[in-house]
Amino acid sequence: MGDSDRKVFVLDTNILLHEPLAIYSFQEHDVVIPMTVLEELDRIKDSKRDVARDARVAIRALEDIFHDATPEQISAGIPFSKQTAHNGTIAIFADYEITETVHAFTDKAGDNRILNAVLHLQQHYAPRDVVLITKDINMRLRAKGAGVYFVDDYRSDQLIDDVSLLTKGFVEYPGRFWDQVGECQSESRGRATLHTLPMTLFDKPFVNQYLIDEEHEFAARIKQIDDENVILKDIGHDRLMHRQAWGIHPKNVYQGMALDAMLDPDIDLVILTGPAGCGKTILAMASALEQVIEKGMYDKIIVTRNTPEIAESIGFLPGTEEEKMMPWLAAVTDTMEALHKNDVCTDGSMKYIFDKANIQFKSINFMRGRSIQNAFVLLDECQNLTASQIKTIITRCGEGTKLVCSGNLAQIDSNYLSPVTSGLTYIVERFKNFEGSANIYLNGVVRSRLAEFAEENL
Helix, strand or coil, rough: CCCCCCEEEEEEEHHHHHCCHHHHHHHEEEEEECCCCCCHHHHHHHHCCHHHHHHHEEEHHHHHHHHHCCCCHHHCCCCCCCCCCCCCEEEEHHEEEEEECCCHHHHHHHHHHHHHHHHHHHHHCCCCCCEEECCCHHHHHHHHHHHHCEEECCCCCCCCCHHCCCCCEEECCCCHHHHHHHCCCCEEEEEEEEEEEHHHHHHCCCCCEEEECCCCCCCCEEEEEEECEEEEEEECCCHHCCCCEEECCCCCCHHHHHHHCEEEEEECCCHHHHHHHCCCHHHHHHHHHHHHHCCCCCEEEEEEECCCCCCCCCCCCCCCCCCCCCCCHHHHHHHHHHHHCCCHHHHHHHHHHHHHEEEEEHHHHCCCCCCEECCEEECCCCCCCCHHHHHHHHCCECCCCCEEEEEEECCCCCCCCCCCCCCCHHHHHHHCCCEEEEEEEECCCCHHHHHHHHHHHC
């Protein structure tokens, strides 16, 4: 890439907080870090906010690059690394020396200095493209209004461009499935019936993807894929609909697929997505109780979730860690009540089950460093988690542990996440080719006709 083809990327502070090593995503080009960004990172690194660690990682990454450089070299730009084949550079720009051209929002002096720096660099490097990279939507709008030609979001962590492209974990064929199949080789392995079909019948298949048809006659799961063939495990629609866990039967074929995946000991990670009221939590809890109490497959149930506040804060909560988590995990206790509402004494049943199943409510803030063995872990509302937070939790799972992640991408409470950047979207795409995971989109609201109408019309 010649000098004229290389672009100049100016990174905003929020980019380095979102991805501390984002500078290495632009190694083919020239990267400029305004001095204002370093000042903002310095203020944040000592704060008590979650992003303080990310600020420190970003600062250390810059120190590793600049530690032997002279001030003149830092201003001119130095190569990212001598080992890399890319010829891009990274520089620190003293933006406080620029005469102000953008006057707005006196409480946003840092943003103004960054915009002034971009306008100066745009003129200095012309005709090369100077691109401001920021995750702040309003900053992108202000930059356009101030005269910056190229403004963009940081997209290297986005695996898909539109959440509608996210895989649902199943394919529904029109009509009867077998009418669309020519030759088929079938065999029995133990209690399972396997079908070998040519790859040409499928569009981008992956392991543990479910296949159903419109006539409700066929249901199968992809067991194995090679260059020419796809091997299916025949489940059968009726058998899928008669799966049960802790007295819960599926109300539709999507819940049947979810139960089948959660009750399969060969699947370590199950990802449940779908609208509010589709049954994600109750199916996960019923499967957990069935496998912990009835089958003795796991020693305990660990329930955890992020704790964002939808409205105003209600202040500090008293009690132990589990008592503090109770308001956040009320959805789980509501589910337990629904599972035992027909018992003679619901409260007595719930207390017995909580002790018998060794149900523990944990905060994700204290997950780092743990190793969870032989447990059924339910990570609820994980649409509010970043990819790194979900990675932290998944890497805690040791031998004999099953993890169920559930969430609704339409109910993101975090100010820093969107459906395409949510950690839930990230793991759905990353794990779809992993033989130990399954993903099911629970289509249809079964909570009540009121909830169904609200989901469709509000």
